[in-house]
Amino acid sequence: MDAYYFTFQSMTQAQTAAAALQRHGYSAIFMRAPKRISMTGCGYAVQIRLTDIYSALSVLGNSAMIPKKIFRSAGNGDVTEVFL
Amino acid sequence: MIYLDHAATSMHKPPQVYRAVLDAMRSCASLGRSGHEAALRAAEVAFSCRKKAAELFDAKPEQVVFTSNATHGLNIAIRSLVEPGDRVVVSGFEHSAVIRPLCHIGANIAAAGKKLFDPKDTLDAFRQAITPDTKAVICTHVSNVFGYILPVREIAELCAKGRIPFVLDAAQSAGVLPVSLRDLRAAFIAMPGHKGLLGPQGTGLLICGQLPKPLLAGGTGSNSLDENMPDFLPDIAEVGTHNVPGIAGLSAGLSWLQSVGIDAVRQKEARLLQCLESELQELRCLQYFYGGTDRQTAVLSFQVDKTDCETVAQKLAEAGIAVRAGLHCAPLAHKSAGTLKEGTVRVSMSAENTESDIAALIENLKQILP
Numbered sequence: 471m472d473a474y475y476f477t478f479q480s481m482t483q484a485q486t487a488a489a490a491l492q493r494h495g496y497s498a499i500f501m502r503a504p505k506r507i508s509m510t511g512c513g514y515a516v517q518i519r520l521t522d523i524y525s526a527l528s529v530l531g532n533s534a535m536i537p538k539k540i541f542r543s544a545g546n547g548d549v550t551e552v553f554l
Numbered sequence: 555m556i557y558l559d560h561a562a563t564s565m566h567k568p569p570q571v572y573r574a575v576l577d578a579m580r581s582c583a584s585l586g587r588s589g590h591e592a593a594l595r596a597a598e599v600a601f602s603c604r605k606k607a608a609e610l611f612d613a614k615p616e617q618v619v620f621t622s623n624a625t626h627g628l629n630i631a632i633r634s635l636v637e638p639g640d641r642v643v644v645s646g647f648e649h650s651a652v653i654r655p656l657c658h659i660g661a662n663i664a665a666a667g668k669k670l671f672d673p674k675d676t677l678d679a680f681r682q683a684i685t686p687d688t689k690a691v692i693c694t695h696v697s698n699v700f701g702y703i704l705p706v707r708e709i710a711e712l713c714a715k716g717r718i719p720f721v722l723d724a725a726q727s728a729g730v731l732p733v734s735l736r737d738l739r740a741a742f743i744a745m746p747g748h749k750g751l752l753g754p755q756g757t758g759l760l761i762c763g764q765l766p767k768p769l770l771a772g773g774t775g776s777n778s779l780d781e782n783m784p785d786f787l788p789d790i791a792e793v794g795t796h797n798v799p800g801i802a803g804l805s806a807g808l809s810w811l812q813s814v815g816i817d818a819v820r821q822k823e824a825r826l827l828q829c830l831e832s833e834l835q836e837l838r839c840l841q842y843f844y845g846g847t848d849r850q851t852a853v854l855s856f857q858v859d860k861t862d863c864e865t866v867a868q869k870l871a872e873a874g875i876a877v878r879a880g881l882h883c884a885p886l887a888h889k890s891a892g893t894l895k896e897g898t899v900r901v902s903m904s905a906e907n908t909e910s911d912i913a914a915l916i917e918n919l920k921q922i923l924p
Contacts, residue, residue, distance in 0.1 A: 479776070479777075479784075479786050480616060480776055480784070480786055480787070480788070480789050481585075481586050481597060481775065481776065481789075482601065482604060482615055482616045482787075482788055483616060485597065485598075485601040485615075486601075486614075486615055486616070489601075489605075500594070500597070501589055501594075502588065502589030510776070510777040510778065510779050510780060511777060511778030511779035511780070512775055512776055512777070512778040513776055513777075514586075514597075514776075
């Protein structure tokens, strides 16, 4: 499974998103956004390991929580932005 | 001490509130700044509080802004909506927390509705006072002096029809009466955390139906590269280190309220009000202001003939009974009711009070009456 980071514009949104994903059975971790993906300087993200990003995004979309950006993390620590 | 000053602050909290404050002081760091365990615990405490408040007031968690009290929240709301010279309609029972910021800005204040316990008159007055150039309507839900429950639902409807922002001062109603951001379509609802919501002093909530303007600017733990304040809730209105122990206590207070139910609180308080009124009517040389339990919360003011209200309060305090006297930071309310010169003694009860508290108050009043 790949690890993804969903970033949100506020900590509260990130917490809301993590809670929504957890309710749907995803192992979503609310955390400080790694600096390299924090485009605005500081922020919070939801880290999630999954094979199907679309189902997770569907959960968030149903609650009107659209991530600001999505990043995929490779095993060596590199992250790349995901454009859907 | 028999505590009958709940309109000022709630004195005795549910036990879980004290525990929550202490636990937070021992285990929570600052929220929104770091990623370690103690910081994430603080973030979870805050989020949990926002969720509970959102559920209670029909809002989303991000619409719940932590403030230090209702006055802070009202200042944010007023500064967001009002410019110098703007026409603002308020009720005749507003607290200084509304009037002073408006005066400070230089707003043109129109006070509508000055008849106590007359919702029809109040609503008619608002209908007349709200003109096309009205920039905002700010209304207290319950008078902190007289307990008068204003017809805010109908006033909010007037505002919605006229597309005029409506601000509710829920200082005396949060935790006692239903308050809904969704139903009122309010721009802002301000409330303290330390009265009906049973949290510690130094806490408050501003429920935001629209984006406020920043009252203060500073660090938010977000958008750090930007020298401007964030333009999203709740960060736009929360700067500096949060009062995490206070928020933890407030969260515990909200949990307690959710478990007991606001209806149960209201019913108990209504019974106490009726009990108090039935005792007061037997006393001579005393005038009290009563509108019935459907128009009044458990807040009641009275005056004693030829006796200074502060003297009455002082003598009650010496007997171990806590009330408040004077103008209650609401001179406009006293002006409307005709009690500005003498002030009143205010008894404000909560669901923690009992009929024996009322009996003790009455017994001591009998000693004071001329």
